Amino acid sequence: MLAEKYTTKELMAVCCAHEIKNGEVVFMGIGLPMMGGVVASRTHAKNAVLVYEGGGVGAISRRVPWSIGDNPTAENALMVHEMWRLFSDGQAGYINRGVIGGAQIDKFGNINTTVIMGGKSYETPAVRLSGSGGANDIASSCGETTIVMQMDRGFREKIDFITSPGHLNGPGARKKAGLVGNGPTAVITQKCVLRFDELTKEMYLYELFPGETVDGVKSLVEWDLKVTPDIKVVTTPTIEEINIIHTLDPKGFMLGAKSEGEEDFEKFFQLMKQAYEAVEIDLG
Amino acid sequence: MKNSKDKQISLHDAVAKYLPSGSSYAFGGLGGRDPFAIAFEIIRQGIKDLTVITTSSMDISNIMIGAGCIRKVEGAYIWIGSVGSGLNYRRAVEKGIPVKLELEEYSNYASSLRFLAGSMNIPFMATRSMIGSDIPKYNDKIKIIDDPYTGSPVALVPAANPDAAFIHVQKADLTGNGQIWGILMNDLVIARAARKLVVTCEEIVSTREIRKLPNLTAIPSYCVDAVVEVPFCSHPMWTAGYYWCDLPFRRNFMLHNKTQESFEQWIKEWVIDTGSWQGYLDKLGQDRLNKLVQMEHDNYKIPQIL
Numbered sequence: 001m002l003a004e005k006y007t008t009k010e011l012m013a014v015c016c017a018h019e020i021k022n023g024e025v026v027f028m029g030i031g032l033p034m035m036g037g038v039v040a041s042r043t044h045a046k047n048a049v050l051v052y053e054g055g056g057v058g059a060i061s062r063r064v065p066w067s068i069g070d071n072p073t074a075e076n077a078l079m080v081h082e083m084w085r086l087f088s089d090g091q092a093g094y095i096n097r098g099v100i101g102g103a104q105i106d107k108f109g110n111i112n113t114t115v116i117m118g119g120k121s122y123e124t125p126a127v128r129l130s131g132s133g134g135a136n137d138i139a140s141s142c143g144e145t146t147i148v149m150q151m152d153r154g155f156r157e158k159i160d161f162i163t164s165p166g167h168l169n170g171p172g173a174r175k176k177a178g179l180v181g182n183g184p185t186a187v188i189t190q191k192c193v194l195r196f197d198e199l200t201k202e203m204y205l206y207e208l209f210p211g212e213t214v215d216g217v218k219s220l221v222e223w224d225l226k227v228t229p230d231i232k233v234v235t236t237p238t239i240e241e242i243n244i245i246h247t248l249d250p251k252g253f254m255l256g257a258k259s260e261g262e263e264d265f266e267k268f269f270q271l272m273k274q275a276y277e278a279v280e281i282d283l284g
Numbered sequence: 285m286k287n288s289k290d291k292q293i294s295l296h297d298a299v300a301k302y303l304p305s306g307s308s309y310a311f312g313g314l315g316g317r318d319p320f321a322i323a324f325e326i327i328r329q330g331i332k333d334l335t336v337i338t339t340s341s342m343d344i345s346n347i348m349i350g351a352g353c354i355r356k357v358e359g360a361y362i363w364i365g366s367v368g369s370g371l372n373y374r375r376a377v378e379k380g381i382p383v384k385l386e387l388e389e390y391s392n393y394a395s396s397l398r399f400l401a402g403s404m405n406i407p408f409m410a411t412r413s414m415i416g417s418d419i420p421k422y423n424d425k426i427k428i429i430d431d432p433y434t435g436s437p438v439a440l441v442p443a444a445n446p447d448a449a450f451i452h453v454q455k456a457d458l459t460g461n462g463q464i465w466g467i468l469m470n471d472l473v474i475a476r477a478a479r480k481l482v483v484t485c486e487e488i489v490s491t492r493e494i495r496k497l498p499n500l501t502a503i504p505s506y507c508v509d510a511v512v513e514v515p516f517c518s519h520p521m522w523t524a525g526y527y528w529c530d531l532p533f534r535r536n537f538m539l540h541n542k543t544q545e546s547f548e549q550w551i552k553e554w555v556i557d558t559g560s561w562q563g564y565l566d567k568l569g570q571d572r573l574n575k576l577v578q579m580e581h582d583n584y585k586i587p588q589i590l
Contacts, residue, residue, distance in 0.1 A: 074467050084470055088393075114389070269579065
């Protein structure tokens with residue numbers, strides 16, 4: 001049954017989950033992608049194997065991880081690798097999908113998470129971002145890439161820095177460069193889902209979120225965004241999917257609820273204790 | 285030869301002896317088993333001009349950058365995961381506060397392979413990552429070459445052999461055989477790549493105990509120069525099976541991260557004025573530590589082999 005109430009971030013997480021197919025091995029990037037992976041692994045993709053950069057393979061966790069090496073990434077895991085071995089498995093073609101975020105993106109799905117130059121230099125930029133982490137490796141080698149990012153000022157004709165390769169400068173470019181994976185197939189934003197044309201490798205508008213318009217989306221994209229002729233509205237979340245999100249992320253971290261004030265230890269402790277106790281897991 | 289029977293030293297000496305100013309270093313763990321006790325001791329001893337060699341790093345590097353210990357980062361990511369932003373890192377890169385950072389950037393896999401090459405005593409490793417991206421444009425250590433056997437492009441990255449590595453583990457014996465449960469990061473290869481290796485542990489156990497589960501031993505004694513028993517070494521992060529993450533404490537640090545002035549107040553309060561790791565734990569209070577232990581034991585318990 002479809003949920004009546006959900007937030008836009010929750011809808012993004014669920015759209016991300018819907019990209020993940022049952023049986024896939026999925027490399028989960030930090031933040032909202034992790035929520036998508038966890039929702040998928042508890043609904044339609046129970047046989048998906050989630051892997052995390054810190055080395056955890058196949059974890060069944062009772063809380064969404066807060067980082068790539070957080071305890072839940074190894075909770076009830078099938079195995080634990082070293083990081084270099086896990087990425088080697090990706091490079092060898094064992095990992096079907098990677099899910100990553102981004103700050104800037106161009107029409108071929110190349111992503112910047114390194115610097116916003118702002119008229120300055122790489123060495124002394126206007127805004128320094130986190131850097132690649134494992135996003136470059138995931139985008140380089142996983143079978144396909146799902147991108148989850150906010151659509152505000154980041155959809156650019158030319159991005160400041162290619163941290164993670166999309167389709168580079170168009171058809172055939174990845175193969176020529178020597179990259180293993182097939183590149184991005186979907187971009188999920190807070191307004192819409194975009195996909196990539198099979199022939200041109202260019203991003204196009206595929207589905208809208210409820211209440212959003214084609215013109216509204218196009219106004220946020222620097223290039224002339226192509227639109228699928230039979231544009232539809234995305235499938236909205238089920239009650240089950242929203243319940244999973246609320247249970248596994250009781251503090252709302254993945255969905256952007258960053259606390260601004262002091263956090264009371266005792267209250268936090270009790271909340272998390274109850275959250276762990278509320279989760280039921282099936283270890284097969 | 286690193287075969288002495290008892291390598292135990294103090295936390296103070298582990299830093300003073302193995303990490304003079306100007307050294308390069310690597311830490312084990314990430315988001316768990318991060319050696320905070322070592323980082324705080326580095327800050328207390330006023331060690332500067334360090335080069336950190338890492339893949340991804342979070343709170344621990346942001347704190348050391350804000351404290352002015354680090355001059356160069358060789359790695360892939362400095363931020364605070366999903367729960368915060370790397371504001372100290374941003375200030376250092378964008379504004380040179382408190383120290384202008386030099387960057388040598390790779391991806392996580394490439395950084396990992398640098399440790400792997402270092403651990404194998406070979407000069408470089410090849411990868412299919414980073415090609416096509418701008419990462420090699422800004423890092424001339426990365427060489428894109430045509431593979432001499434097939435002609436296809438590959439990226440080469442140089443071996444990393446940090447002057448010192450500090451790796452926190454759950455259990456070690458007096459000679460340094462270190463056992464890890466839970467996430468590994470690159471700790472097996474970092475241990476072997478480092479020129480000097482300090483193993484910190486939650487508890488020192490007998491060699492007889494180590495032998496019960498040899499598969500858990502990630503670090504063999506022959507790599508290890510010194511062993512330090514440091515309970516709660518990773519607070520405010522986890523050590524799996526021992527204590528839970530103190531997220532409210534991290535939140536408090538992140539609030540103070542917003543300006544250099546408020547961050548320096550935080551450092552004074554929690555690192556300098558506490559005087560020692562024990563002083564820091566005393567300030568946190570036994571009740572808080574007990575709750576973190578309880579939460580971990582209730583939720584992530586190391587299976588026991590009798």
